[in-house]
Amino acid sequence: MKAVFLRDLKLSLAGGGGAASGVIFFLAVVATIPFGIGPDLNLLSRIGPAILWIGALLSALLTLDRLFQADRDDGTLDILTTGSLPLPLVVLAKCLAHWCAASLPLVLAAPLLGLFLALSPTAIGAVAVTLLAGTPAITFIGAVGAAVAVALPRGGLLVSVLVLPMAIPVLIFGVSATYGAVNDPDPFLPPFLILCALTLFFSVLGPIAAAAALRASAD
Template sequence: MWALYRRDLTLSLRVGGGAAVSVLFFLVVVTIVPLGVGPDLKLLARIGPGILWIGALLATLLGLERLFQADRDDGSLDLLLTGEAPLSLVVLAKAAAHWTASGLPLVVAAPFLALFLDLSPTAIGAVTLTLAAGTPALTLMGAIGAALTAGLRRGGLLVPVLVVPLAVPVLIFGVAAADAAVTDPAPFLPPFLILCALTLFSLVIAPIAAAAALRAGEG
């Protein structure tokens, strides 16, 4: 599993830029939205957590279509399906590599991009913490969509359609927890704990579901 993780991480960073592309797309989203809503700093500070979370969701979708498609094209997927390692653990290793290459850089870049939205230090810390807890769930749910479309031509066009509905609960509680730290409408801890629970739930369910989708697609 460690060898598979290192292989996928190396390929993710080498093909398509990996972290650089995700952060660049994240930056584009964060800078374009303020141009659309206007220069009102109070408004930007209020909607800033939502902007950062939407940007993180869209950036996470980049490259998901190749999570299994590349292995299918070069025949590696057949070896993984017939190998001794449980397929669910294979999915987990590949998802971890994708998150390290695409999701982790978003978490690191979030505090710097939050300055564009005039967020307070407390809000910046809350958004960064919620992204660190929630982006793994986005990647794991994305693995399900990537597995379902691995055998389809132009399946990458369907991945966002499949993943975004699954990611809505993560987005809701991630933004709710960050908003609680910004405007203090409710305690921060309850939505944050629900967000962590969604990530743990995805950690258990997503590898199994993605493995079943891969077997069904190759069957």
């Protein structure tokens, strides 16, 4: 499992597509929003956490279609499917490597981009913490969509269509927890704990469902 994780992480970083394309798209989303709503700093600071979360979600979806596609094209996926390591653990290792290469840079870039939206230090910290807790869930959900679409030609759009509805609860509780950290009447801990629970839930369900979809596509 460690070998699969290190292999996928090195391939993702060597290719340059995961972190670079995701962060650039994240920057593009955040940078264009102020031009659309105007230079109202109070409005930007109010909706800034939601903008960062939506940008991170869309950026994470951008690279999910490559989770299994390259391994299927070169035959590595067939070897991993029939290997000694259980396929759900293989999927788990690949998901962790993908998150480190594609989603962790988004978490690290969020505080800097929060300055563009006039967020307070508390809001910036809350966005970073909630993204750190919630983006792994998006990756595990995306693994299911990527596994379903891996055998289909041009399945990239299908991955986004399959993943986006299931990722909406992660977005809702991530934004709710962020607003709870900066607005006194709103609670922070309950939505944050639900966000963590979603990540733990999908960390178990996602690899199992993705492994079943990969076996079905192999058959």
